Amino acid sequence: MKALAPIQFISNGLLDLTLPRHCAVSGRPLIAGEDGAVAPEVLREIELAGGDYCSRCGAPQGRGVGVIRDCLSCRDYREGFGTRGVIAAGRYEGTLKEVCLALKFGGERRLAEPLAAWLAQLAFDRGVADKIELVVPMPLHPYRRLSRGYNQAELIAKPLAQALAKPLFDVLRRVEKTQRQATLSAAQRKGNVDGAFEVRAGRTSDIEGKLVLLVDDVMTTGATLGAAARTLKKAGAKGVYGAVAARAALGADS
Numbered sequence: 001m002k003a004l005a006p007i008q009f010i011s012n013g014l015l016d017l018t019l020p021r022h023c024a025v026s027g028r029p030l031i032a033g034e035d036g037a038v039a040p041e042v043l044r045e046i047e048l049a050g051g052d053y054c055s056r057c058g059a060p061q062g063r064g065v066g067v068i069r070d071c072l073s074c075r076d077y078r079e080g081f082g083t084r085g086v087i088a089a090g091r092y093e094g095t096l097k098e099v100c101l102a103l104k105f106g107g108e109r110r111l112a113e114p115l116a117a118w119l120a121q122l123a124f125d126r127g128v129a130d131k132i133e134l135v136v137p138m139p140l141h142p143y144r145r146l147s148r149g150y151n152q153a154e155l156i157a158k159p160l161a162q163a164l165a166k167p168l169f170d171v172l173r174r175v176e177k178t179q180r181q182a183t184l185s186a187a188q189r190k191g192n193v194d195g196a197f198e199v200r201a202g203r204t205s206d207i208e209g210k211l212v213l214l215v216d217d218v219m220t221t222g223a224t225l226g227a228a229a230r231t232l233k234k235a236g237a238k239g240v241y242g243a244v245a246a247r248a249a250l251g252a253d254s
């Protein structure tokens with residue numbers, strides 16, 4: 001193996017010394033041994049969805065409610081989301097919301113790692129990990145992906161697929177420019193995303209007869225997730241589970 005040139009050793013060392021890393025949420029300088037993107041005390045602030053949640057839409061429920069399958073957040077969607085169930089790491093509020101925003105708009109790609117780790121844990125805890133056969137990220141419209149430089153759903157889906165030891169297939173694409181969902185009502189949101197997705201040419205064999213885990217960063221009404229799930233099933237997928245980092249209430253800016 002070729003030895004590294006001395007100048008490379010020197011510059012690597014200098015970089016470590018002169019560029020202290022900071023917590024992507026609080027901005028606190030990270031010290032030796034703090035290897036993640038976020039300071040440990042910030043991660044501890046996030047209340048992850050515990051035992052009480054809605055298995056239909058993933059919304060965390062108040063303590064003592066138990067596992068339900070029809071919560072206030074998903075009652076507008078009587079026909080369901082086109083999914084067998086949704087897991088969400090937590091509510092889209094407080095520190096978890098800051099993490100999602102920093103990942104989506106702040107260029108903090110490393111934040112996908114803890115989100116993926118939480119989702120993997122939930123997928124194992126709730127028996128979803130054993131059922132699904134592949135992982136699919138929610139696609140961004142190409143122009144939005146270009147301007148952002150990355151797809152945050154894909155950043156979460158990659159380490160999640162790795163943790164679940166399942167293949168990651170980027171099989172979906174957006175076919176038309178949809179209006180930003182955050183500006184619309186629940187009914188408008190659903191109409192806005194009907195027909196918004198298609199399976200990429202030549203990729204249906206990747207999903208035919210398979211159970212898919214569809215990954216997104218934030219779920220609000222579930223209209224986008226539902227439209228993508230129905231597209232996968234129409235193309236032959238046996239069924240779809242959703243995994244979202246955070247479950248937002250309608251009206252939240254996502």
Ligand SMILES: [Zn+2]
Pocket residue numbers: 054055056057058059069070071072073074075
């Ligand atoms: Zn629900």
